[in-house]
Amino acid sequence: MTQSNETWQPEVDEIRRREQLAYGMGGPENIARQHAGGKLTVRERIAALVDPGSFAEFGTLAGKAEYDEEGNLVSFRPANFVAGMARIAGRRVVVGGDDFTVRGGAADAAIAGKQVYAERMARELKVPIVRLVDGTGGGGSVRTQGTQGHTYIPANPGWDTVIANLSEVPVVAAALGSVAGLGAARVVTSHFSIMVKGTSQVFVAGPPVVEAGMGETVTKEELGGWEIHWRNGVVDNLAESEEDAFAQIRRFLSYLPQNAWEQPARSEPNDDPKRRDEWLIGAIPKNRRRPYRVRQIIASVFDRDSFFEIGAGWGQSVVTGFARLDGYPVGVLANDPYHYGGGLTAQGSEKLARFVDLCDTFHLPCVNLADQPGFVIGTWGEKQATIRKGALALAAVFQARVPWVTIILRRLYGVAGAGHANTAGLNLRYAWPSADWGSLPLEGGIEAAYKRDLAAAEDPDALRAELMAKLGAVRSPLRTAHAFGVEHLIDPRETRPILCDWVEQAYAVERHQLGPRLRGHRP
Numbered sequence: 001m002t003q004s005n006e007t008w009q010p011e012v013d014e015i016r017r018r019e020q021l022a023y024g025m026g027g028p029e030n031i032a033r034q035h036a037g038g039k040l041t042v043r044e045r046i047a048a049l050v051d052p053g054s055f056a057e058f059g060t061l062a063g064k065a066e067y068d069e070e071g072n073l074v075s076f077r078p079a080n081f082v083a084g085m086a087r088i089a090g091r092r093v094v095v096g097g098d099d100f101t102v103r104g105g106a107a108d109a110a111i112a113g114k115q116v117y118a119e120r121m122a123r124e125l126k127v128p129i130v131r132l133v134d135g136t137g138g139g140g141s142v143r144t145q146g147t148q149g150h151t152y153i154p155a156n157p158g159w160d161t162v163i164a165n166l167s168e169v170p171v172v173a174a175a176l177g178s179v180a181g182l183g184a185a186r187v188v189t190s191h192f193s194i195m196v197k198g199t200s201q202v203f204v205a206g207p208p209v210v211e212a213g214m215g216e217t218v219t220k221e222e223l224g225g226w227e228i229h230w231r232n233g234v235v236d237n238l239a240e241s242e243e244d245a246f247a248q249i250r251r252f253l254s255y256l257p258q259n260a261w262e263q264p265a266r267s268e269p270n271d272d273p274k275r276r277d278e279w280l281i282g283a284i285p286k287n288r289r290r291p292y293r294v295r296q297i298i299a300s301v302f303d304r305d306s307f308f309e310i311g312a313g314w315g316q317s318v319v320t321g322f323a324r325l326d327g328y329p330v331g332v333l334a335n336d337p338y339h340y341g342g343g344l345t346a347q348g349s350e351k352l353a354r355f356v357d358l359c360d361t362f363h364l365p366c367v368n369l370a371d372q373p374g375f376v377i378g379t380w381g382e383k384q385a386t387i388r389k390g391a392l393a394l395a396a397v398f399q400a401r402v403p404w405v406t407i408i409l410r411r412l413y414g415v416a417g418a419g420h421a422n423t424a425g426l427n428l429r430y431a432w433p434s435a436d437w438g439s440l441p442l443e444g445g446i447e448a449a450y451k452r453d454l455a456a457a458e459d460p461d462a463l464r465a466e467l468m469a470k471l472g473a474v475r476s477p478l479r480t481a482h483a484f485g486v487e488h489l490i491d492p493r494e495t496r497p498i499l500c501d502w503v504e505q506a507y508a509v510e511r512h513q514l515g516p517r518l519r520g521h522r523p
Helices: 009-023 028-036 042-049 111-125 142-148 159-166 182-188 207-214 220-224 226-232 242-254 278-282 294-301 346-361 379-383 386-399 414-418 442-449 451-456 460-472 477-482 492-513
Strands: 056-058 063-067 073-078 081-088 091-098 129-133 171-175 178-180 192-196 201-203 237-239 318-325 328-335 366-372 404-413 429-431 436-438
Touching: 009 073, 042 081, 042 091, 042 129, 042 242, 056 111, 081 111, 081 242, 091 111, 111 129, 111 159, 129 182, 171 182, 171 242, 178 182, 178 220, 182 192, 182 201, 192 226, 192 242, 201 220, 207 220, 220 226, 226 237, 237 242, 278 294, 278 492, 294 318, 294 328, 294 366, 294 404, 294 492, 318 346, 318 492, 328 346, 328 492, 346 386, 366 414, 386 414, 404 414, 404 492, 436 477, 451 460
Parallel strands: 091 129, 129 171, 171 192, 178 201, 192 237, 328 366, 366 404, 404 429, 404 436
Antiparallel strands: 056 081, 063 073, 081 091, 318 328
16 A cells, blocks of 8 residues: 555654653652652552553643744643553453652642543443542642632542442542542542552641641641551551562452453362361360460461451451452451450441441352450440440341351450341351350359349359359350250361352352342442
């Protein structure tokens, strides 16, 4: 074919030139300041997170361009939000991040449009979205209002899509700098949030606004550092560095499907499904007052090195995370007797509800290693609104449709103990010989039920001991099994083989329940 002497090469060259201007972000001085703060630029972050060479950007040329009277480009400042499609471990994702080198990550040029476009892309293409948040990401500063010549009624662009995504695709958010306002809301409105120790903070408003509005003078770290938000549940996990944050994001996504219409992918099994660890026979002390390390039991029961804990810094009486059984991803819940004896606190209740919703949304069968002595009692527990938060946790458990199995390690008491599973459904549960259950523990229940008798007794201690011996005789789980009050009593060493057999059937059942849940996800 004959090629014309006139081509579009000059126009293509101009596109490439302007792309190079965009790749320059906020300029060498601002990039150097970003690096001096121990932080990567947004483009370096994306490159470190995704598979090499997989990032396909959209909206590269969005920004603020100025022209002279002849139409020549005088200056160009790119929008401070970089986004596109990429792959993580070969799977498609949408990734978008704030560019703090351009106006500190505040709204500029087409940033709002790019953020909304990224959210819509994730929803319509049904792929996970990863937000790398570094700034406010909101409506800009009052300087912007002065330039525009007017203010506006607040609105969160595309927030309907942000909320809808929670019920349809995995959403991950990392706070990678000082994150305020809408940026902070974007971090917490996710399935998995993470911040970097020492270099990221999260707050509703930063120190200058707090000082002006509340008369409180604080540093960024005092206001919204990791010591606050890793321990109160604003973020799920803490990273030692940005590279660590990206590694945790990749690992989190490896347990999840692309969307709510799919099941998680099974990985190549790397552990014997029939493995029986002998030490489990003595894992639970016979002295009911002695605690034990539940994470050691988790490591023994699930595929080796497969447990990924979520939310270790808060609600610490409840342990939550992902693991694998014979290669199949599952959700893991457990109680940690080193914190409030494993009792359900207000924070623990919120943590449990959020995690159960996550597993139910993305079809991960749940394994509950239960040792629940009940809601934490006393004035502290009441002041924390434990019963209201606990009712939320029970609602999440009873609304979950995903296959569920409970391994009763030790205690199940009271209303909180009754939330070990949806007991109105199929009670698929296995109890260890250390199991102990009832409406109240005998140690406290006797004091309540026999208060008058003990008060009137000549020797209250002798009567108390007599009652403990009498009622303790029916405490054995064997008695409950005789009444078909528990379905299986097992040798603890059989736990892993039983679960590895169960998980295949659980995935087969859940295959018929795919798609978003009708109730939506509670953020």
